[in-house]
Amino acid sequence: xxxxxxxxxxxxxxxxxxxxxxxxxxxxxxxxxxxxxxxxxxxxxxxxxxxxxxxxxxxxxxxxxxxxxxxxxxxxxxxxxxxxxxxxxxxxxxxxxxxxxxxxxxxxxxxxxxxxxxxxxxxxxxxxxxxxxxxxxxxxxxxxxxxxxxxxxxxxxxxxxxxxxxxxxxxxxxxxxxxxxxxxxxxxxxxxxxxxxxxxxxxxxxxxxxxxxxxxxxxxxxxxxxxxxxxxxxxxxxxxxxxxxxxxxxxxxxxxxxxxxxxxxxxxxxxxxxxxxxxxxxxxxxxxxx
Amino acid sequence: xxxxxxxxxxxxxxxxxxxxxxxxxxxxxxxxxxxxxxxxxxxxxxxxxxxxxxxxxxxxxxxxxxxxxxxxxxxxxxxxxxxxxxxxxxxxxxxxxxxxxxxxxxxxxxxxxxxxxxxxxxxxxxxxxxxxxxxxxxxxxxxxxxxxxxxxxxxxxxxxxxxxxxxxxxxxxxxxxxxxxxxxxxxxxxxxxxxxxxxxxxxxxxxxxxxxxxxxxxxxxxxxxxxxxxxxxxxxxxxxxxxxxxxxxxxxxxxxxxxxxxxxxxxxxxxxxxxxxxxxxxxxxxxxxxxxxxxxxxxxxxxxxxxxxxxxxxxx
Numbered sequence: 001x002x003x004x005x006x007x008x009x010x011x012x013x014x015x016x017x018x019x020x021x022x023x024x025x026x027x028x029x030x031x032x033x034x035x036x037x038x039x040x041x042x043x044x045x046x047x048x049x050x051x052x053x054x055x056x057x058x059x060x061x062x063x064x065x066x067x068x069x070x071x072x073x074x075x076x077x078x079x080x081x082x083x084x085x086x087x088x089x090x091x092x093x094x095x096x097x098x099x100x101x102x103x104x105x106x107x108x109x110x111x112x113x114x115x116x117x118x119x120x121x122x123x124x125x126x127x128x129x130x131x132x133x134x135x136x137x138x139x140x141x142x143x144x145x146x147x148x149x150x151x152x153x154x155x156x157x158x159x160x161x162x163x164x165x166x167x168x169x170x171x172x173x174x175x176x177x178x179x180x181x182x183x184x185x186x187x188x189x190x191x192x193x194x195x196x197x198x199x200x201x202x203x204x205x206x207x208x209x210x211x212x213x214x215x216x217x218x219x220x221x222x223x224x225x226x227x228x229x230x231x232x233x234x235x236x237x238x239x240x241x242x243x244x245x246x247x248x249x250x251x252x253x254x255x256x257x258x259x260x261x262x263x264x265x266x267x268x269x270x271x272x273x274x275x276x277x278x279x280x281x282x283x284x285x286x287x288x289x290x
Numbered sequence: 291x292x293x294x295x296x297x298x299x300x301x302x303x304x305x306x307x308x309x310x311x312x313x314x315x316x317x318x319x320x321x322x323x324x325x326x327x328x329x330x331x332x333x334x335x336x337x338x339x340x341x342x343x344x345x346x347x348x349x350x351x352x353x354x355x356x357x358x359x360x361x362x363x364x365x366x367x368x369x370x371x372x373x374x375x376x377x378x379x380x381x382x383x384x385x386x387x388x389x390x391x392x393x394x395x396x397x398x399x400x401x402x403x404x405x406x407x408x409x410x411x412x413x414x415x416x417x418x419x420x421x422x423x424x425x426x427x428x429x430x431x432x433x434x435x436x437x438x439x440x441x442x443x444x445x446x447x448x449x450x451x452x453x454x455x456x457x458x459x460x461x462x463x464x465x466x467x468x469x470x471x472x473x474x475x476x477x478x479x480x481x482x483x484x485x486x487x488x489x490x491x492x493x494x495x496x497x498x499x500x501x502x503x504x505x506x507x508x509x510x511x512x513x514x515x516x517x518x519x520x521x522x523x524x525x526x527x528x529x530x531x532x533x534x535x536x537x538x539x540x541x542x543x544x545x546x547x548x549x550x551x552x553x554x555x556x557x558x559x560x561x562x563x564x565x566x567x568x569x570x571x572x573x574x575x576x577x578x579x580x581x582x583x584x585x586x587x588x589x590x591x592x593x594x595x596x597x598x599x600x601x602x603x604x605x606x
Contacts, residue, residue: 138577
């Protein structure tokens, strides 16, 4: 979902704030970062070492887990653990790429809309509302429909869909900051707009944007997996986790590991990203109560 | 209220037209020529030219758009490039699968998520409050198609109590078989949807629990349950109603993916096939119908929110 429940709710009434220290690192952040770093570490290792070559089919088809093949082999005889590591590259690459595209485009568009004249801003708000009416995955499917299925298209499509969500959030945040007295004070003191953006607007909206981008990274991973599962993402022979799950569906009774491992990997990475977002929010929003 | 209704209706109509523009522009600006997709690699330039004329894609974009809009206004969504069947009836034929799937999954998700979300908030100090919250946290990280895959494995392949996929050929004429084949898909979509809904309900309830009016109600002698039931839930419902509309849209999207897992002949299958075959009219038609549905549901959600909260009707 694009909107997060916690950012929707109004600030907690005074007197209900927790008494405990507020700047404490929450276990959410620690556990979240550990999960993400485990995946990231495995992906980094995969660039220098893989148990088998990706196209090595010497292990025989559908070998059960254990022995040389930690997770067994798939129906073409490729080592599943190797495939899982390569799938991790695709999942993390999607998250980074989509967040980069969505973040840069979304924040720029949101800044422009936030600063624009009344009329242009209203128009931008309506267009963003409509773009958001297309759920991320539908918008991504639409772009894949035109451009053809590939990993690059999937990343770009997910990033573009994300940009609409980020732009809308940025616009609202910019409006809030611009209404503050310190902006008026800076204007009166003769500070230029570019400098106000750099010194006052961006630092003030960065924490909320960061939390949102961490959540969006998890959604991007899920979206890429769904696209690949539907055959609209990474084409074979590249092992995206979504594609691996699609291929495992036919042999789920004889080779259950192939249907479990990519799913567990997906959940670990996405939970890690969600928990990191939660932890970052606790860290940056003193009003939030647990 | 009437002024609001009129303004909101105007916004809805404007959004529908704009959505059509966005949809059209996106599909035309992207690379990939329908004529090429239709004829394959071996086509001669003359053949492609003829195909373009027949499809109308040789006309200027604005002409194409107006033509399409006029067709849509008369409920004509064009013909499939692949099967030559009209898209409109094809979409209607898929609705008996997608609509029951989406609606029942949505109802199940709401019926599960509201009590669980309220419990997770009111019992945050007992052991099961945080446990429910953790389960919801897990649920939003699980891809729907994987849940479907696991459910098929357990209930269809191991226990053999429900079909693994497909839909009876006579559809709802064979009510028992049709209902049976929708059980696992509904559970799949509902499980994933209820996870995010639980988080919304919990968050809205937590906000209400800290409110002054609830404390006043307690001071006037209401029990915690009475106060929450009479005053709290109505207030908690307002932000939840706003997200319910978006959740319904997401449920529909979940259905699109899950239909593929269970090989159901629904809108999702039509869309996925349309995309992989570059069948523009099909993609355009399904997308238009789904976007219009999402916008209308959002419209209804806003109206429901006004009805639930009289405070929103008064402009400050």
